[in-house]
Amino acid sequence: MRKPKLLICTPEIIDLKVGEGNLLSKGINFSNGGMAPVNSQYIVGLIKEGTFETSAVIPKWESSLRELNELTTREIKTLESSMPENFYLISHPSFNKVQIKGSNTLMWNETSRFNPIDRSLAFCSGITNTVLPKVKPDLVLISDWMTGLVGPVAKAMNMGVITMGHNPLYTNLVSFDEVISKGVELRDLDSSYLPSKWIYWDGEQIDLMASAINSADDFITVSPSYLDRILNGTFDSRAPAVINTIKNKAAHVHPDGRPRVHGYLNPSEKDYSYLLESLNTKGLEETIKERKDNEILIRQTTGLRDGGEIVIFPNRLYSEQKYPELSLDNSVYLAKKYNLRFLYLTSGDLELENKAREISLNSEGYVSYFPFDKKIEDLIKKSDNTYGLMTPHYEPCGGPNINYPLEGVLIIGYNIDGIRDSTKQLNIRQNTGNGFVFEDNNLCGLEYGISQMKKFSKLSDRARYAQYKRIAQESLINNSADTRVRQISHEILIPLYEEKMRNWT
Numbered sequence: 001m002r003k004p005k006l007l008i009c010t011p012e013i014i015d016l017k018v019g020e021g022n023l024l025s026k027g028i029n030f031s032n033g034g035m036a037p038v039n040s041q042y043i044v045g046l047i048k049e050g051t052f053e054t055s056a057v058i059p060k061w062e063s064s065l066r067e068l069n070e071l072t073t074r075e076i077k078t079l080e081s082s083m084p085e086n087f088y089l090i091s092h093p094s095f096n097k098v099q100i101k102g103s104n105t106l107m108w109n110e111t112s113r114f115n116p117i118d119r120s121l122a123f124c125s126g127i128t129n130t131v132l133p134k135v136k137p138d139l140v141l142i143s144d145w146m147t148g149l150v151g152p153v154a155k156a157m158n159m160g161v162i163t164m165g166h167n168p169l170y171t172n173l174v175s176f177d178e179v180i181s182k183g184v185e186l187r188d189l190d191s192s193y194l195p196s197k198w199i200y201w202d203g204e205q206i207d208l209m210a211s212a213i214n215s216a217d218d219f220i221t222v223s224p225s226y227l228d229r230i231l232n233g234t235f236d237s238r239a240p241a242v243i244n245t246i247k248n249k250a251a252h253v254h255p256d257g258r259p260r261v262h263g264y265l266n267p268s269e270k271d272y273s274y275l276l277e278s279l280n281t282k283g284l285e286e287t288i289k290e291r292k293d294n295e296i297l298i299r300q301t302t303g304l305r306d307g308g309e310i311v312i313f314p315n316r317l318y319s320e321q322k323y324p325e326l327s328l329d330n331s332v333y334l335a336k337k338y339n340l341r342f343l344y345l346t347s348g349d350l351e352l353e354n355k356a357r358e359i360s361l362n363s364e365g366y367v368s369y370f371p372f373d374k375k376i377e378d379l380i381k382k383s384d385n386t387y388g389l390m391t392p393h394y395e396p397c398g399g400p401n402i403n404y405p406l407e408g409v410l411i412i413g414y415n416i417d418g419i420r421d422s423t424k425q426l427n428i429r430q431n432t433g434n435g436f437v438f439e440d441n442n443l444c445g446l447e448y449g450i451s452q453m454k455k456f457s458k459l460s461d462r463a464r465y466a467q468y469k470r471i472a473q474e475s476l477i478n479n480s481a482d483t484r485v486r487q488i489s490h491e492i493l494i495p496l497y498e499e500k501m502r503n504w505t
Contacts, residue, residue: 004497006052007137008043009127011107011119011146012036013058029068030061030105037269037399038166038222039143045267045485047086051494052139057088057131059123062096064105090126094119101347104372107146116146117174118182120208124149125183132157138497145171148208149184151215152198160496163216167396168230168246169239171209173202202241213245217260217499218492222397223418224263229394231261258495265421266397267484268406273472274382275408279465288461291384291408298379298386299341305365308339309457310386311412311450314377314400317348317356323441324352326391328359330443335366338450344369345376381407385457385464388412391441395419401435406475408468410456411435412449422479426456426467434471
């Protein structure tokens with residue numbers, strides 16, 4: 001009996017080690033934060049789990065291959081011949097010269113010739129015209145609005161659809177005529193092909209994210225608390241069409257009573273911990289010494305003065321979501337009052353980047369600003385007594401709150417959405433929790449979170465590292481790709497396939 005077929009369609013992927021030889025030995029990296037590491041982990045995890053014959057399709061972001069992977073033009077041109085049979089690259093001129101900033105592929109930005117909708121339609125056209133007919137998957141998993149139009153076509157081809165929305169409040173609108181002219185066939189051709197049933201119209205245009213959700217048998221977003229706030233009306237004014245489709249999906253269960261909307265925290269980016277490996281191989285004393293040496297190196301690299309705990313703001317500098325102003329405007333005051341050093345290792349809005357630079361230059365070493373640099377972040381994760389700071393207005397899941405505690409970098413965070421689901425108040429006596437949460441996203445709340453962190457930071461090295469070790473071990477169990485893939489496979493994919501099989505027979 002054949003395995004059921006699953007096709008994963010994602011516009012972004014990172015660190016996916018596939019193929020043989022030097023060409024792909026360090027993995028394909030089409031980094032854009034957000035869903036990139038998540039989709040990589042799901043693809044690898046589902047292949048490893050083995051229940052489904054898993055295939056994946058991604059755009060051939062040539063600028064990413066050139067800059068992030070240091071591939072030559074000749075290597076890029078022959079890339080597809082090195083890919084395993086179950087991986088597909090879609091080529092299009094709009095994927096060729098996308099800007100790179102730090103380690104991010106700016107696929108959502110406009111270039112002189114193309115905009116993000118051009119890329120979306122090119123990608124969807126390649127999938128629906130080439131990959132779907134070739135693979136003939138039983139189930140299709142699509143990610144965010146850029147793959148939105150794959151959903152109605154896949155449903156019209158009698159395939160099960162799962163839509164994953166990392167931040168579903170973002171969407172785009174496109175005209176029906178443009179969709180057709182760019183090669184995505186949304187016209188009803190006969191009684192057996194009716195994609196129009198699954199399109200979500202916003203006036204005379206098609207809403208891409210809402211169509212992705214409307215066509216889904218199941219919708220997944222990236223934390224239970226974030227999903228609760230969507231369903232409770234918190235974001236009704238942000239993207240009404242998208243929110244309406246999610247609420248409508250939640251109101252209709254599967255025939256067996258299973259829900260159609262789900263919240264799962266993102267898996268960790270890796271299924272190992274440098275901290276645990278060091279403790280196991282080098283022992284406690286040598287691990288602490290190395291991490292203290294790395295802390296000194298961070299100060300030398302970033303210009304932070306000696307003394308105090310290092311607090312890193314790792315989120316992007318976006319006011320609407322990440323709210324960096326809370327810490328930026330108070331960083332020097334907080335640094336002097338609590339003997340801290342603030343490191344803004346992040347990129348984002350130019351105005352906020354310039355503000356962070358100015359504060360850094362005038363802070364006398366209490367604050368430092370650097371555009372995001374993976375090497376510095378990796379060093380942070382291997383340093384002693386460093387902490388992550390998250391103060392978002394909303395946070396679908398987050399990355400640092402999932403990945404930093406795995407390396408002994410605990411989070412000071414506003415207790416909302418994905419942070420609420422991932423970060424619990426540390427209690428030394430009860431040996432529970434993994435960070436420092438505060439309830440009010442203002443200076444008073446932030447100071448409370450910092451004061452809790454300070455109590456912890458003053459513990460002996462041995463007491464702190466006992467907690468770091470426990471937290472890292474729990475993170476490996478709770479947030480591993482294996483754990484998350486097992487959940488999604490057994491709670492969504494397998495039941496949906498079995499439901500489809502009953503309908504097909």
